[in-house]
Amino acid sequence: MAKEHFKIIPVKKILENTASHFNNVSLDTISSSDLDNLRNWKNAHRKYFFLKSIITKKMQLQWFEEFKQRDDDYMFILNYEENKIGCIGYRLLDGLVDIYNVILGNKSFASKGLMSFAIKLLCSYILDNYKSDITVRVLLDNPARKWYEKNGFEEVGVKSDYVLMKFNADNFKFIKYNILPL
Ligand SMILES: CC(C)(COP(=O)(O)OP(=O)(O)OC[C@H]1O[C@@H](n2cnc3c(N)ncnc32)[C@H](O)[C@@H]1OP(=O)(O)O)[C@@H](O)C(=O)NCCC(=O)NCCS
Secondary structure, three states, X not given: OOOOOEEEEEOHHHHHOOOOOOOOEEEEEOOHHHHHHHHHHHHHOHHHOOOOOOOOHHHHHHHHHHHHHOOXXXXXXXXXXXXXXXXXXXXXXXXXXXXXXXXXXXXXXXXXXXXXXXXXXXXXXXXXXXXXXXXEEEEOOOOHHHHHHHOXXXXXXXXXXXXXXXXXXXXXXXXXXXXXXX
């Protein structure tokens, strides 16, 4: 079955009542036209990820073909004011919803809170659609551990080279959203 294409778009009325000022933002499921961005962003940040080798075009294409066949594995592009600025994905892994491939690709949008908004929007969607815990695996030496903590994740276990972090929804401000087909 072909993978569905959709965008997660926050409800504007809710946004106007909150501190967030990101009106023109959405998470869009990837298509083949996003593969170059995904590859370049991942290669540029490979020191923060498990796979350290450079991803070639051929490898990226092979990943995409396999990805299309997998259920419960979604990758999104963060779209902000018509700019593709980063990516974030989730997949079911060992009975957990594993958030992965979180990258701010376009550094001119750094530290604006946009990626924080993206992970909160994605967690809102996941909470609605899955019963499993939301987790992320972060390499021990990645300073982004602090970033995940700011966004509601807590460290629950340390392995040889990564820390497992779990999302705590207790004080989470759910972002209301709509799903639109792409
Ligand atoms: C983690 C990442 C997505 C955050 O992107 P961002 O758009 O800069 O973050 P936001 O604007 O949402 O968050 C801003 C806050 O987080 C802090 N922050 C951002 N990136 C950080 C990082 N890598 N480590 C620690 N703190 C970070 C900022 O200082 C800022 O703090 P402030 O609100 O107190 O000023 C980005 O740094 C990135 O792409 N890192 C490389 C890839 C990576 O490590 N991904 C995670 C793999 S598990």
